[in-house]
Amino acid sequence: MKSTSIRRAIVPGIAVLTLALSGCGAGNEASGNTGSGLSGTLNGGGSSAQESAQAAWRAGYQTANSGVTVNYDPVGSGTGRENFISGAYMFAGSDSALTTDGGELDSAKKHCGGDVIEVPAYVSPIAVVFHVQGIDKLQLSSSTIGDIFSGKVTKWNDPEIAKDNPGAKLPSTTITPVHRSDDSGTTANFTDYLEQTSGGTWKYPTDDTWPIKGGESGEGTSGLVAAVKAGDGTIGYADESQVGDLGVASIKVGSSYNAPSADGAAKVLAMSPKVSGRGANDMAIQVDRKATQPGDYPLMLTSYLIACPTYGSKTDADMVKGFLSYAVSSKGQQVAADQAGSAPLDPALQQQATKIVDQIAAK
Amino acid sequence: MSATTSVPEKAPERPAAKPPRSRGDRLFSGAARAAGLTILAALAGVFIFLTIEGVPGLSQPTSTYAPNHDFLSYVGPLIYGTILAAVLALLLAVPFALGIALFISHYAPRRLAVPVAYVIDLLAAVPSVVFGLWGARSLATWLVPLHAWLYGHLSWLPFFAGPPSVTGRTIFTAGIVLAIMILPIITAISREVFAQTPRLDQEAALALGATRWEMVRMSVFPYARSGMVSAVMLGLGRALGETMAVAMVLSASPVVTLNLISNTNPATVASNIASSFAEATPAKLHVLIATGLVLFAFTFAVNFAARWVVGRNERRMAR
Numbered sequence: 163m164k165s166t167s168i169r170r171a172i173v174p175g176i177a178v179l180t181l182a183l184s185g186c187g188a189g190n191e192a193s194g195n196t197g198s199g200l201s202g203t204l205n206g207g208g209s210s211a212q213e214s215a216q217a218a219w220r221a222g223y224q225t226a227n228s229g230v231t232v233n234y235d236p237v238g239s240g241t242g243r244e245n246f247i248s249g250a251y252m253f254a255g256s257d258s259a260l261t262t263d264g265g266e267l268d269s270a271k272k273h274c275g276g277d278v279i280e281v282p283a284y285v286s287p288i289a290v291v292f293h294v295q296g297i298d299k300l301q302l303s304s305s306t307i308g309d310i311f312s313g314k315v316t317k318w319n320d321p322e323i324a325k326d327n328p329g330a331k332l333p334s335t336t337i338t339p340v341h342r343s344d345d346s347g348t349t350a351n352f353t354d355y356l357e358q359t360s361g362g363t364w365k366y367p368t369d370d371t372w373p374i375k376g377g378e379s380g381e382g383t384s385g386l387v388a389a390v391k392a393g394d395g396t397i398g399y400a401d402e403s404q405v406g407d408l409g410v411a412s413i414k415v416g417s418s419y420n421a422p423s424a425d426g427a428a429k430v431l432a433m434s435p436k437v438s439g440r441g442a443n444d445m446a447i448q449v450d451r452k453a454t455q456p457g458d459y460p461l462m463l464t465s466y467l468i469a470c471p472t473y474g475s476k477t478d479a480d481m482v483k484g485f486l487s488y489a490v491s492s493k494g495q496q497v498a499a500d501q502a503g504s505a506p507l508d509p510a511l512q513q514q515a516t517k518i519v520d521q522i523a524a525k
Numbered sequence: 526m527s528a529t530t531s532v533p534e535k536a537p538e539r540p541a542a543k544p545p546r547s548r549g550d551r552l553f554s555g556a557a558r559a560a561g562l563t564i565l566a567a568l569a570g571v572f573i574f575l576t577i578e579g580v581p582g583l584s585q586p587t588s589t590y591a592p593n594h595d596f597l598s599y600v601g602p603l604i605y606g607t608i609l610a611a612v613l614a615l616l617l618a619v620p621f622a623l624g625i626a627l628f629i630s631h632y633a634p635r636r637l638a639v640p641v642a643y644v645i646d647l648l649a650a651v652p653s654v655v656f657g658l659w660g661a662r663s664l665a666t667w668l669v670p671l672h673a674w675l676y677g678h679l680s681w682l683p684f685f686a687g688p689p690s691v692t693g694r695t696i697f698t699a700g701i702v703l704a705i706m707i708l709p710i711i712t713a714i715s716r717e718v719f720a721q722t723p724r725l726d727q728e729a730a731l732a733l734g735a736t737r738w739e740m741v742r743m744s745v746f747p748y749a750r751s752g753m754v755s756a757v758m759l760g761l762g763r764a765l766g767e768t769m770a771v772a773m774v775l776s777a778s779p780v781v782t783l784n785l786i787s788n789t790n791p792a793t794v795a796s797n798i799a800s801s802f803a804e805a806t807p808a809k810l811h812v813l814i815a816t817g818l819v820l821f822a823f824t825f826a827v828n829f830a831a832r833w834v835v836g837r838n839e840r841r842m843a844r
Contacts, residue, residue, distance in 0.1 A: 210804075238804030338691050338788060343777055345804050371591050376789035378692060378776045381800055389776065392666060393691035 201229030204481045208235075208242020208255035210382075211347050211401060212284045212465045214502035216255065219489045222497050226488075230481055239347055239465075240370070246468055247273050253469040253482055255284075257347025259437065259446030260468065267440070274470035277441030279522070281515040283489050284465035284498065285431055285505040287422040288348055288355075289402040290411040293390050294318055296333035301326045303414035308356045308364035310397060311339045312374065318395060326414065340389045340398035343379035345370040351449075351463040352399045358451040359460065401463070403503025413461055416454035424505030426459025432508035433458075443471060443518050445511070462505070469522065476524040483522035490515040575818040582808075582815030589808045593779060600816050602781045604823065606696070606791030610771060611764040613700025613785075618708045619757055625708075626715035631741060642716065649709035657773030660702040665693030665774065672697070672786045687787030694776040697785040702770050707760035714759065718752030719745055754835045758828055765795075765824050772796035794820040 216234040239256040246254035260266040270278045309315045319332040356364040366373035380386035390398040412419035437446040451460035473479040488494045495506035590599040672689035679685045726744035777792035
């Protein structure tokens with residue numbers, strides 16, 4: 163009798179509880195607009211390297227404009243650019259600027275009806291990580307790195323590595339280079355660095371896809387770091403913010419060896435020339451990795467934010483302008499540096515970017 | 526009296542009367558027919574989707590197939606990798622699974638058979654992602670000394686020729702993980718089929734003086750052959766299509782190699798789709814779906830061939 167009445171009460175009881183608790187979760191909607199009073203949805207996507215920075219910017223911007231929902235989909239730079247051109251995204255994040263030989267720049271100009279806005283917003287050093295029993299500190303020059311990753315140098319006690327590390331005791335372990343199995347802006351920047359600075363010993367093209375067939379690979383930055391951690395004698399390349407407690411090599415710049423540093427990466431970007439032949443709103447930068455100033459760190463990745471100068475509706479224009487201005491502002495750059503480990507933009511670049519983004523307006 | 530199978534013997538001019546059928550009969554047969562047709566429709570739907578979305582993938586610009594140059598050279602290593610991983614898994618799993626099934630159905634005391642069967646079925650409940658995580662992080666590291674031993678002692682075989690991987694993320698490890706995943710399927714079906722063997726046949730063999738193993742060989746296996754092939758085919762189907770476990774364990778490259786223990790391993794079709802899907806451009810997406818179509822056709826062909834072999838065997842036995 164008792165069990166029957168309890169059983170009778172269970173289903174209606176659960177229903178009442180559900181109804182009562184569903185009232186608790188309604189706070190996501192625009193219940194009260196703090197800040198600008200702007201409301202709407204801002205859709206963007208692209209580079210997965212920018213993912214943690216975008217999360218930091220989204221948090222900061224949404225706190226100031228609680229009526230706006232920002233969606234960033236880390237589908238990859240290529241797909242991000244394509245979706246921006248087709249209009250599915252209002253802004254895109256991309257590890258490389260819109261291509262001219264693929265016709266992307268022209269398509270984007272046609273879509274926007276004006277000069278496309280491209281500003282660098284995320285600068286991150288790429289670290290060469292290693293996991294070798296018996297080596298704590300490692301110094302490597304660019305040509306040595308190229309020889310290691312192309313398989314010419316096979317043991318850790320090779321004379322080429324010993325030349326970069328005078329006096330160090332190197333074990334005779336076999337070297338296992340680890341690369342990214344998926345298409346990645348990190349791979350593109352790493353191969354570009356090797357091509358520019360290795361003095362001709364690295365003969366492979368710069369590409370998102372790792373150019374050498376074979377060898378250990380890991381998927382995504384976390385997969386690569388896990389693969390390096392899993393073996394002895396492994397070496398790889400990864401975004402500096404995700405290396406955890408793996409050993410990080412110092413690379414040769416000029417006559418000294420520099421560890422990865424956010425400042426060094428930002429300095430190299432500041433010294434690099436803009437790509438010629440692009441519009442006034444386009445800050446695409448041809449990174450000059452042959453930098454030799456003390457403190458420079460040329461093995462870095464620059465990621466851009468792409469937007470149109472005009473939008474159909476005022477709300478859209480205000481949302482994009484507000485979000486992008488926040489991202490390139492010193493506050494936004496500092497937030498990204500704290501949370502994603504990126505390098506804040508150099509003041510000159512930042513002013514330029516802010517001026518360009520301020521132009522965004524309704525048609 | 527049940528009016529089921531008898532057809533009344535009438536004069537030839539009159540058509541034979543149909544057996545009377547109640548509403549329940551018609552409902553049930555209608556529902557069964559509808560279920561069968563739905564499954565066929567779903568299969569046809571998948572095939573149509575694969576064809577429509579996949580055929581554009583056969584003729585994309587060369588850069589889509591990087592680092593290879595056309596569709597055939599792109600999908601070739603993938604199919605090779607799929608077959609290699611599946612064969613490895615079957616080689617390891619089938620003897621074990623049949624042995625366990627035989628043990629449960631014929632050799633073990635009842636008290637032991639039930640828990641063993643239960644534990645094997647539990648193995649089937651583990652998600653494949655969990656197998657992938659365990660394989661990549663735990664089993665791979667644990668197998669590194671085995672890789673080194675195989676290289677040290679058996680490197681004259683082309684299977685163990687290359688420098689051994691230091692992380693253990695090879696197709697050898699992936700084959701072991703796949704074997705563990707398909708073991709419960711093959712065991713469960715085989716065990717049921719073995720248990721269905723007619724008691725009379727078994728008793729007759731024993732009465733004639735056969736030992737337990739001879740009895741199994743003479744009366745259980747011939748009866749269960751079709752069922753065993755079904756079980757192995759289901760296991761093979763799972764091994765061919767297994768995605769996440771292989772994607773997480775393998776360190777893959779688009780090459781064809783017999784070397785099982787080096788760090789250059791061919792990817793499988795399914796793991797390649799899983800890895801490349803997120804960052805794929807629409808052109809690459811067509812190529813990936815086309816590789817899915819190739820796998821679909823290949824699995825179909827293998828199942829067909831297996832059924833034909835078993836059918837031929839049974840026709841030979843029935844004569």
